[in-house]
Every structure is written in C-alpha cells, then in structure tokens.
Amino acid sequence: xxxxxxxxxxxxxxxxxxxxxxxxxxxxxxxxxxxxxxxxxxxxxxxxxxxxxxxxxxxxxxxxxxxxxxxxxxxxxxxxxxxxxx
Numbered sequence: 262x263x264x265x266x267x268x269x270x271x272x273x274x275x276x277x278x279x280x281x282x283x284x285x286x287x288x289x290x291x292x293x294x295x296x297x298x299x300x301x302x303x304x305x306x307x308x309x310x311x312x313x314x315x316x317x318x319x320x321x322x323x324x325x326x327x328x329x330x331x332x333x334x335x336x337x338x339x340x341x342x343x344x345x346x347x
Contacts (some may be wrong), residue, residue, distance in 0.1 A: 269293040 269289050279285055311324040318334035330336065 265295050269295075272287075 270286060311326060313324055314321055314327050314329070315322055316331040316334055317328060318330045321331050322332045322334070325331070
C-alpha cells in the first residue's frame, strides 16, 4: 500500500545530511518493504440479470435484452449482422 511504502522510506531517517540519498532509498525499498499480500484469484464478473420483457414474435414474457425474441421463436433475423435464411 502507499502507506507502507511511505513508512519504509521515511521512518528512522539519520539526523546527519545524506551523501547518497538514492542509495538509501534503494536499500530501503529492497530491505524494508513489507511482503506482498498472498495471491488471490480475481473474482468472476457478476452474472447479467435481465429485466422481464416480452418476445417480439409471440408476446411471451421472458428475461432477456429488450427487443429480442424468446428461445422458442429463435433469433430475430432482422437484426443487423445476422444473415438472412436462404
């Protein structure tokens, strides 16, 4: 954490002037920082919960994006990017 780094760099500084301040900082960063916290796997993203909507094909209520069709009616072929059936 930033607090731990600040404490490692600024605590117990010598009272006399420093001749090599960069060397002191390098030593303190290498020797006095606390260990890294244990690794945790990232949390999975939350699942998407859709509001209730009506199917554009049969007017059945279901949970899904607005303006879509239920699984019985199948995908809407008028949406851009989908190919028309031949």
